Amino acid sequence: MRIALGIEYDGSPYCGWQSQAEGLTVQDTLQTALSGIAGETIGVIAAGRTDTGVHGLEQVVHFDTQVKRPLQAWVRGVNALLPKSIAVRWAHAVPDEFHARFSAHGRSYRYLLVNCPTRPAIQSGKVGWFHAPLDMSAMQEAAGLLIGSHDFSAFRAAECQAKSPIKNLRQLDIHREGDMLIFDVSADAFLHHMVRNIVGCLVYVGKGKYPLAWMQQVLESKDRKLAAPTFSPDGLYLCHITYEAKWGLPQNKDTGFGMQDSGGRRGF
Secondary structure (H helix, E strand, C coil), X not given: XXXXXXXXXXXXXXXXXXXXXXXXXXXXXXXXXXXXXXXXXXCCEECCCCCCCCEEEEEEEEEECCCCCCHHHHCHHHHHHCCCCEEEEEEEEECCCCCCCCCCCEEEEEEEEEECCCCCCCCCCCCEEECCXXXXXXXXXXXXXXXXXXXXXXXXXXXXXXXCCEEEEEEEEEEEECCEEEEEEEECCCCCCHHHHHHHHHHHHHCCCCCCHHHHHHHHHCCHHHCCCCCCCCCEEEEEEECCHHHCCCCCCCCCCCCCCCCCCCCC
């Protein structure tokens, strides 16, 4: 039997998603809880990996098991064994043909950036921060230059394992609510550090370090060394994985935390 799960997590306490020998990852923690409910060793495959400090509002995983449990056992039962920083939001039986990663045809991220002179305290670890004023209009224009199918090598981490640097960036919207800048980014798939590297370049344009044309030059150069440093992971959220309706997954694009109430109140 193959089961798909929707997972929410605070990435702050973990060394990213992917399993490591030390076991201090979201994947390891989830697998331990699932194995406790199944009474057998469970391994999960995720729609995508997130780095250290990056959060998940709707990560999707699948796993195979020989045991039969009510779907609620994979939700409430597993949650009882998980730390407060990770929660299963839903469980759904899927055909063996379903694959959390390869059946997905879109991913969406949100980056939350506090733009004010002093660093946040209550939101520490949950938002990025930049102290100097940012020109929203310039950033929005620069973002528009990246929309479409491009070679995003200039925004790709050196350790990226993707087979191709060509990705179709479908959305890169930026808006301000109070002192919070909100970046909504969607693509068919992403390269390692791609979103954080894009945010870093947009901040460079917004603070006036480079003109608008610089973004186009960076993109066309395909040279990571010409782009801005990788921005903080704190404000990055994996928000949604898109699948065909035929799989019947109970996904919810209105993911709540950080999505609707992320503006001037600065409390999400």
